[in-house]
Amino acid sequence: MGLYFFAIFLGLGLGIGFAIVRQYGGSLTSRIATGYIEVFRGTPLLAQIFVVTLFPPALNAWLVASGMAPIDILWRIFLPDPFGNPSIVLNTRILLCAITLGLNSAAYQAEFFRGSMGSISTGQSLAATSIGMTRRQLIRFVILPQSLRRAIPAWSNEAVYLPKYTTVAYLVGVEELFAWAKLAAGRTFLTIEVYVLIAIVFLVLISIISWILEYTYNRVKIPGI
């Protein structure tokens, strides 16, 4: 779950940033943002995670080969467990997976926000400019308040899909919820029940997220539109 919340909020922050830069940045910066978005949307998430998790060993191999000291990639933080089975809560691999998920999500979220920015009439931008607002004020006071509201429905999809994508991290050994499931199944021999329980946890989590977003959307909706 930590993986999910980290990724969705990293994606949210970066996504808004990339959307603004792509839409309102200079020609070079907006091209960089476009490139970033297209690369992350155009390649499979699994490939991205493989590349990123293979990067630290590769970097170390290169450092050693060129006669430098390797960086420590084996650090880890444990969560003490009352049953005497301490579980890893954070290590290089988990951190990199979370960042990759966040970067990937940022690309998708950027497109949602850009779409909702584009749907705000150019007339409002002209009006803001004509009363003397700077570009920064235009984005802050006119574009963002409207585009964030409008992006909520599309954003809900991302928020609901991302928990499922976090399971991809399992393939590179980040076990999270599944590690707990395996352990619990091994202890209790109730394998099916444990996995059903996990499915229910996912379902409940996703329903809660959907509900919160729908509630928020209705609360901040602009009257008359």
Added chain:
Amino acid sequence: MTKVIEVRDVYQAYGDLEVLKGISFDVHEKEVKVVFGPSGSGKSTLLRVINMLTPPYKGEVLLRGESLMAPNANLSKLRSRIGFVFQHFNLFAHLKAIDNVSIGPRQVLGMTKEEAHDVAHDMLCKVKMEDWGHHYPAELSGGQQQRIGIARSLAMSPDVILFDEPTSALDPELIGEVLQVMLDIAKEGTTMIVVTHEMGFARAVSSEMIFMDEGVIVEKGTPQHFFQNPETERAQRFLLRLEVLYGQAEDEKNSE
């Protein structure tokens, strides 16, 4: 009288299409300049050139003697002194009417929340919308939205306000309330450049009218000049067409 706006030989083009081909005129303090002409003649472009929403590729525009095209010009600051009222209102959809009016004084002029609110309230009174301040744009009629648009401009205490066909997107029964507000502020001495085909308005308050066609000023003169004996054939033909379009109401007012 002091010159508020000087437009000096401006040229503007969209790609290969020359839209303004050497336009010059001055607007003095408290003057109401009416610009009219066929669709596509470059009237909207001219207004957008004046506050540099689309800078001209040649020529110059001065606001009280200060060039808007100087390399060191603070465009946002200068624009805040030039109001703009749009054909399609362009209100900020997420803000209540009163906040549409107060946001300029608050964020651009740097007033406190209370000061900006007071200014906005006064402006709403001026356009007779004080009872509608807490409605969102989408909840207002076109005429009401346009009056908020005018209040938003007035709240900046601009040196001049540009109007781009402010009533042409309105249902006929809503035009009157907007024109009345415009007449009121004109009579208070607001300097205005108005693109409109409302000849009744022009006759009532315009000091000089400018007839544009195909990117040039074809003819200038007082309302009397245009309604009695326009010189150029193009102006004659256009005014005749307007009369047919806008119908008898104008004629009846004439004969009174």
